[in-house]
Amino acid sequence: MNRILKITFLGANRNVTGSRHCLEIGQKRVLVDCGMVQERNDAARNWEPCPVDASSIAALVVTHAHLDHIGLIPKFVADGFQGKIYATRPTVALAEVMLRDAARIQAEDVKYKRRRHREEGRKGPHPAVPLYTDKDVDQLAAIVCETIGRGGNLVIPVFAVKRAQE
Secondary structure, three states: OOOOOEEOOOOOOOOOOOOEEEEEEEEEEEEOOOHHHHOOHHHHHHOOOOOOOHHHOOEEOOOOOHHHHHHOOHHHHHOOOOOEEEEHHHHHHHHHHHHHHHHHHHHHHHHHHHHHHHHHOOOOOOOOOOOOOOOOOOHHHHHHHHHHOOOOOOOOOOOOOOOOOO
């Protein structure tokens, strides 16, 4: 049986944020990281649907807990991802704190944008709603807890940036 590995770079291509790579082996797909784009000029990409159907991904491997590697995971889950998530225990601990903080900041940004747009009599290019909320982070936390409860733990090298946090 000939099993060819295909890697598709869905983010952090020609820039440093929004890390997201799809590995395909036969009929299986694994996503490595699901990061938020943080550069202002490219941030609109966070609102775009993932280039691969979230429900077609069997597993997500998280390399470390920076927002440019984890920032879109709650949105990915809300978009239909139901696979397993693999990360080290320190990454899981940090990720929940980071994602809850990001959800809070997004909610504050929405309030500010709504007020500013109302005062200026205009609409922005994207809906004035956060990419995700604390409720979305809760849904993600349930998936992660199930993985950790099984003793799931995986450490892989970060091939895209040649560094590892843990």
